[in-house]
Amino acid sequence: MAFRLSRSLLASSWLFSAIILTDAAPSRPNIVFILTDDQDNHMGSLQHMPSLQKHLVHQGTTFERHYCSTAICCPSRVSLWTGQLAHNTNVTNVNPPWGGYPKFVQNGYNDHHLALWLQQSGYNTYYVGKLFNAHTIDNYDSPHVSGYTQSNFFLDPFTYQYYNVSTTKNGAPPTNPVGKYSTDIVAESANEFLDHALQDDSPFFITLAPIAPHALVGEGSLGGFDPPQVAERHEGLFPEYKIPRTPNFNPDSPSGVSWVSKLPKLNDTILDYNDEYQRRRLRSLQAVDEIVESVIDRLEQAGVLEDTFIFYTSDNGYHIGQHRLHPGKTCGFETDINVPLVVRGPGVPAKRVTQVPSSHTDLAPTILRIAGIEVGDKKFDGTPIDIHGKDTEPRSEHAAVEFWGFGLAESLFGRENGPPIYLNNTYKGLRIEAESYGFYYSVWCSNEKELYDMKADPGQLHNLLSSKERDIDATITIAGKQWPLAGVADRLDALMMVLKSCKQQSCAHPWKSLHPSGDVRNFHDALSTEYDDFYSEQVKVSFTNCEAGYIIESEGPQGFHTFEAGEGHADGGIYDIPEQQVLINPDWSLWE
Numbered sequence: 001m002a003f004r005l006s007r008s009l010l011a012s013s014w015l016f017s018a019i020i021l022t023d024a025a026p027s028r029p030n031i032v033f034i035l036t037d038d039q040d041n042h043m044g045s046l047q048h049m050p051s052l053q054k055h056l057v058h059q060g061t062t063f064e065r066h067y068c069s070t071a072i073c074c075p076s077r078v079s080l081w082t083g084q085l086a087h088n089t090n091v092t093n094v095n096p097p098w099g100g101y102p103k104f105v106q107n108g109y110n111d112h113h114l115a116l117w118l119q120q121s122g123y124n125t126y127y128v129g130k131l132f133n134a135h136t137i138d139n140y141d142s143p144h145v146s147g148y149t150q151s152n153f154f155l156d157p158f159t160y161q162y163y164n165v166s167t168t169k170n171g172a173p174p175t176n177p178v179g180k181y182s183t184d185i186v187a188e189s190a191n192e193f194l195d196h197a198l199q200d201d202s203p204f205f206i207t208l209a210p211i212a213p214h215a216l217v218g219e220g221s222l223g224g225f226d227p228p229q230v231a232e233r234h235e236g237l238f239p240e241y242k243i244p245r246t247p248n249f250n251p252d253s254p255s256g257v258s259w260v261s262k263l264p265k266l267n268d269t270i271l272d273y274n275d276e277y278q279r280r281r282l283r284s285l286q287a288v289d290e291i292v293e294s295v296i297d298r299l300e301q302a303g304v305l306e307d308t309f310i311f312y313t314s315d316n317g318y319h320i321g322q323h324r325l326h327p328g329k330t331c332g333f334e335t336d337i338n339v340p341l342v343v344r345g346p347g348v349p350a351k352r353v354t355q356v357p358s359s360h361t362d363l364a365p366t367i368l369r370i371a372g373i374e375v376g377d378k379k380f381d382g383t384p385i386d387i388h389g390k391d392t393e394p395r396s397e398h399a400a401v402e403f404w405g406f407g408l409a410e411s412l413f414g415r416e417n418g419p420p421i422y423l424n425n426t427y428k429g430l431r432i433e434a435e436s437y438g439f440y441y442s443v444w445c446s447n448e449k450e451l452y453d454m455k456a457d458p459g460q461l462h463n464l465l466s467s468k469e470r471d472i473d474a475t476i477t478i479a480g481k482q483w484p485l486a487g488v489a490d491r492l493d494a495l496m497m498v499l500k501s502c503k504q505q506s507c508a509h510p511w512k513s514l515h516p517s518g519d520v521r522n523f524h525d526a527l528s529t530e531y532d533d534f535y536s537e538q539v540k541v542s543f544t545n546c547e548a549g550y551i552i553e554s555e556g557p558q559g560f561h562t563f564e565a566g567e568g569h570a571d572g573g574i575y576d577i578p579e580q581q582v583l584i585n586p587d588w589s590l591w592e
C-alpha cells in the first residue's frame, strides 16, 4: 500500500516539512483506470450510472471535450497506452496486418507502454479484461504481455462472449469460465488484485477493462454483432428509455459524405430494435457501475481513497441512429470520437466540468506526471492534461482524428446486402474547440471534404463544403465577425496537413510548424488577413487512393510551406516533417 509512512521516517524533520508542503498531492499516488468498450457520451450512458455519478462525477472533474483519435478499439487502446497517434504506432485497425496485438508486439510496443514504465519505477501493476483485439488463445504467450505484476486478460475469439469468455490469468493457459458473466469476472479479479496491491508498500496502477457495453460477437442470432448480453439481475431495466431524438437522429435529409450520405432512412422496425439495443447497452453498464461502487468501498476501507486517482473513460464512442447510422463506431462524428473522461483524485476539483479539449494520447503523459516519472526519451504525441484545473496558459484547442479501413454496422440490420461493411472509410479529421468557435473538418480518401460549424451545428448536419451547400461567397461568424468560408477551410486544411503526419511537438503545437516564429498560436491568430495568401497557396491535404491501412504513398503530399515572419508571403519553402525532439516539459510546480 502506498503512503504508509513508518515512524522512523516521520521522525526526520526534513521529510516532515516536505510532507506538509506537498499538501494533498502524494508523490506516488495509486491509480485506478477504468476503461469501458464502446461507451457513448451522447446517448445518456453516464447519466444511467448512479455510482459513477456519485463517486466520480460529483467528486471529480468531467472532461466534456475528451477525444479518441481513432474511433475503433485496438488503435485507440494502443494510443492510450503509448501516448502516440495511430499514424506513429501504425497500429491502425483491429487485426493484422494493420493492427491487433501481433502488430503492437511487432512494432516494439510491448517494450514501450505505460504499465511497463510504471512497473519499472516501482509500481505494482494489474490489468483485468480486454487488452487488445487479436490477443488470442493462440498468441497470448508469444510473447506474454509485458509490464504487469498480475493480470487476467480476455482473449479472442471469445472476448465478446459475455457468458463464455476465455481468460489467461498471470500467463497461464486460457480457460473459459462458462456461464460466468464477463463483467463479474472483472469485478472478482479487481477485488483479488486490490487485495494484493493493498498488502504491499509500493503504489499501484490497476486497469479494469470490462467488455460492456460492446456488442456480443459471434454467438448471437446471425453469428455477427448483436446487442450486449446483460447480467440477469439487470434484465428489464430502463423500459421507457429511448435514444435521444436529437436533430441528427435519423434525419430527413442524408448527412455526411461517402457511404454515410447514401444510407437510407431507418424505418420503425429498425428504430425499435435500436432503442432496445441501447437499453441493453445501458443494462450491461450496470455491472460496471457496481465495480465503481465496490472499488471505492475497498479503497475507502483501506484508507487510501484520498491518495488514489481514478480515471474513467472508454476506448471510443458509439452511434445508434444518428446520421441514419446503424449501431457502430468508426466515424469521425462527435458521437464516435468524443468519449467519456471523468477523473477524481488528490487535488482534482470536485463537480468541475471543463470544455478544454484533450485526447487519449494525453493520458499516458498525464499519468506519468501524476506518478512523478520523467518523460525521458519517450515519444509522446500528447501532453499532460491539466487535471487540477490550475494551468493559466491556454491549452491547445485541437484534437487530431484519423481512420483507415472500413466502417461496420453492428446490427441485425445493415446486413441485407452482404457483409455489414462499408469500404473506403479512410479519412483524416480535425476537431477544434475554443470558447468562441468550434469546427470539425475532414478529408476522405475519395477527396470529399466535410466542414461543420460545431457552435451553429453541433449535430453535424450541414456540411459547409458539400457541393450542394457550398456557396463561393459564404462566410462564417467567428467571435462576432464574418470570415470567408474559403479562408477558414484553408486554415483548417493547413492544420490538418501538419497533424496528419505530426510527431511529438508538432502534434502538440502544430501552428508552430506553420509559423516557426511563434506568432500564431491558435486558429484565431491564423485567421488574420495577413496570412490569406499563405493559406490559400498552402499545399492541400489529398489522397491518391483508398487504402485499408497507412500506406503513405496513397496519402498525397507530405510536406508543406512555412511562413517566414516579415516576408508576408508563402516563401518558406517546403517543410519536410522532421523527427522532432521530445520537448514535453512537465511543470512540477503544479504539484506543490
Ligand SMILES: *[C@@H]1O[C@H](CO)[C@@H](O)[C@H](O)[C@H]1NC(C)=O
Binding pocket: 158, 164, 166, 175, 176, 178
Ligand atoms: C465456450 O468456449 C469454448 C472454447 O473455449 C467452446 O469450445 C464452447 O463451445 C463454448 N461454449 C458455449 C456454450 O458457447
Ligand SMILES: *[C@@H]1O[C@H](CO)[C@@H](O)[C@H](O)[C@H]1NC(C)=O
Binding pocket: 267, 268, 269, 270, 413, 416
Ligand atoms: C424495415 O426495414 C427492414 C430491413 O430492410 C425490414 O426487414 C422491415 O420489414 C422494415 N420494416 C417496416 C415497418 O417497413
Ligand SMILES: *[C@@H]1O[C@H](CO)[C@@H](O)[C@H](O)[C@H]1NC(C)=O
Binding pocket: 423, 424, 544, 545, 546, 547
Ligand atoms: C474505394 O475506392 C477505390 C479507389 O481508391 C475505388 O476504386 C472503389 O470503387 C471504392 N469502393 C467503394 C465501395 O466505394
Ligand SMILES: *[C@@H]1O[C@H](CO)[C@@H](O)[C@H](O)[C@H]1NC(C)=O
Binding pocket: 090, 097, 098, 549, 550, 551, 552
Ligand atoms: C504500416 O503497416 C503496414 C502493414 O504492415 C505497412 O504496409 C505500411 O507500410 C506501414 N506504414 C508505414 C507508414 O510504415
